[in-house]
Amino acid sequence: MAKDAIRLDLPVSEEMLRSLRIGDEVLIGGTVVTARDVAHKFMVEKKPEFLRPVLRGAVIYHCGPIMKRAGEEWKVIAAGPTTSSREEPYQADVIETYRVAGVIGKGGMGEKTSAALKQFGAVYFHAVGGAGTLLAACVRRVREVLMLDEFGAPEAFWVLDVADFPAVVTMDSAGGSLHREVLKASEERLKGLLG
Amino acid sequence: MAGFVEWGLELIRRTTSDLSPDVEAAIRAARDREDEGTTARNVMDVIVRNVELARSGGTPICQDTGLVGFFVHVPRGTDTEGIRADLVEAVRRATKEGLLRSNAVDPLTGRNSGDNVGAGLPYVAFDFDDASEAGPGEAVVTVDLMLKGGGSENVGAQYRLPDATLKAGRDVRGVEKCVLDAIHKAQGFGCAPGIIGVCVGGDRAGSYAGAKKQLLRPLDDRNPDPDLAGLEERLLPALNELGVGPMGFGGKTTVLAVKAGKLHRHPASFFVSIAYCCWADRRRRLVVRDGVAELV
Structure with a gap:
């Protein structure tokens, strides 16, 4: 994204993840796995073993993509982030169970997730909402899809190889939250504007 | 003669992938206002690149193709139910073609209708008093389409x-x-x-x-x-x-x-x-x- 964006080619060390701070811009490469509402409920309630090797060190992406099948191959047509707060009841548990490097989404998450990021050295990355075509173009390969028949295309686990996927760290493993800071600053300005 | 099914489909196709010039101009102006090297500027750059890429590839700007709303102005005496049925059919076809993600969910059963059609969807509203587009003696119908993200x-x-x-x-x-x-x-x-x-x-x-x-x-x-x-x-x-x-x-x-x-x-x-x-x-x-x- 920026000239001085940090390259994050997954998997990376916990030390590297812990060094990231809110406001850092990153270009993510490596394995990203989509998961939204049904998938999160499933991960927490069933704790399926087959997901462990897929998710370890990878990043979960809150996204319900538009996919197209061309012969044997799947192609990503549009894949921007969806609102993360719906996964707040599940996310901390998912981070602990599957030891993911982090989560990509939009809008930020709550205190429970923030505490899990701190405990397990993970990071919340914010993607640019609405940039469905550009973010789809960052996908180099659709490696596999899990639970497609059970959950349908938008809710399935799409295992994607991405490169140069632009995102901003908005919640870090030191407990920082850019969302909290911007809200506080705009609250002050609102008070002034309301008079 | 082509009708509102084909025209509606074309309208949807264009709207999903190509922002209207006034919106794009406002986005570019906002990008230029933000200082170089800031996250705000870089985010706006990503948005501008996404807009360009979607237009050139004819792909959806956002994977949430939104709620489909038609605001239709017609002369008095027009067969509005005929136009409504055609626009609904256009939405069905657009969803089948992959231009629209299916966003019509029954609130009680949780079932997605699969074709963007359901109670109250797509939203089609008619207005009879707007003659601004019509010259004397002309029969003019205007259809404004809005795709609004959830x-x-x-x-x-x-x-x-x-x-x-x-x-x-x-x-x-x-x-x-x-x-x-x-x-x-x-x-x-x-x-x-x-x-x-x-x-x-x-x-x-x-x-x-x-x-x-x-x-x-x-x-x-x-x-x-x-x-x-x-x-x-x-x-x-x-x-x-x-x-x-x-x-x-x-x-x-x-x-x-x-x-x-x-x-x-x-x-x-x-x-x-x-x-x-x-x-x-x-x-x-x-x-x-x-x-x-x-x-x-």
Whole structure:
């Protein structure tokens, strides 16, 4: 994204993840796995073993993509982030169970997730909402899809190889939250504007 | 002769992948306002590149192709039910072709209809009194299509004046306070920078609908009502002073435009409604003049 964006080619060390701070811009490469509402409920309630090797060190992406099948191959047509707060009841548990490097989404998450990021050295990355075509173009390969028949295309686990996927760290493993800071600053300005 | 099924399909195809020029110009101007090297600037750069890429590839700007709304102006005596049925069929075909994601869910069973058609969807509204597009003796039908993302719909709000928490009275200043509060509360959740529709007055339902209808106006027009024009001109810089910025990361542009309308109210009620549209403000107009269709 920026000239001085940090390259994050997954998997990376916990030390590297812990060094990231809110406001850092990153270009993510490596394995990203989509998961939204049904998938999160499933991960927490069933704790399926087959997901462990897929998710370890990878990043979960809150996204319900538009996919197209061309012969044997799947192609990503549009894949921007969806609102993360719906996964707040599940996310901390998912981070602990599957030891993911982090989560990509939009809008930020709550205190429970923030505490899990701190405990397990993970990071919340914010993607640019609405940039469905550009973010789809960052996908180099659709490696596999899990639970497609059970959950349908938008809710399935799409295992994607991405490169140069632009995102901003908005919640870090030191407990920082850019969302909290911007809200506080705009609250002050609102008070002034309301008079 | 082609009809509203084919025209509607073409309208949808264009709207999903190509922003109208006024929206794109506002996005580019917002990008240029942010300082180089800031996150806000870089986010706006990503947005601009996404807009260009979607247009050149004919792919959806956003994977949430939104709620489908048609606002149709017709001459008196038009077969509106025929047009409605054709537009619904156009939506069905567009969903089948993969131009639209299926976004019609039964609220009780949770079942997705799979074709974007359901109770109240797609939204089709008719209006008979707008003759602005028609010359003498011409039969002109205009169809405005709006594809509005779910995230932005969620941050819409309605207030009732007076409002003690905001110290907002039943006057224009009170209206301004409501809008300021709503956009502060929206933060980045509606995919900022947004386009804001405001309706002052009306009943509850009419007020919300009136706010959404404001989103159909070109971003660079001027409100013919001097009081409403003044309200818009004061609100735009004030909302940007909130500093929420693109995606809620902080920055100079929180909203791209503010459009306000009014409806007469019952003496006991004073509603202020706010409709929020994400930066991916996908709307297009189809004009059918004497059976010849054109996208504008």
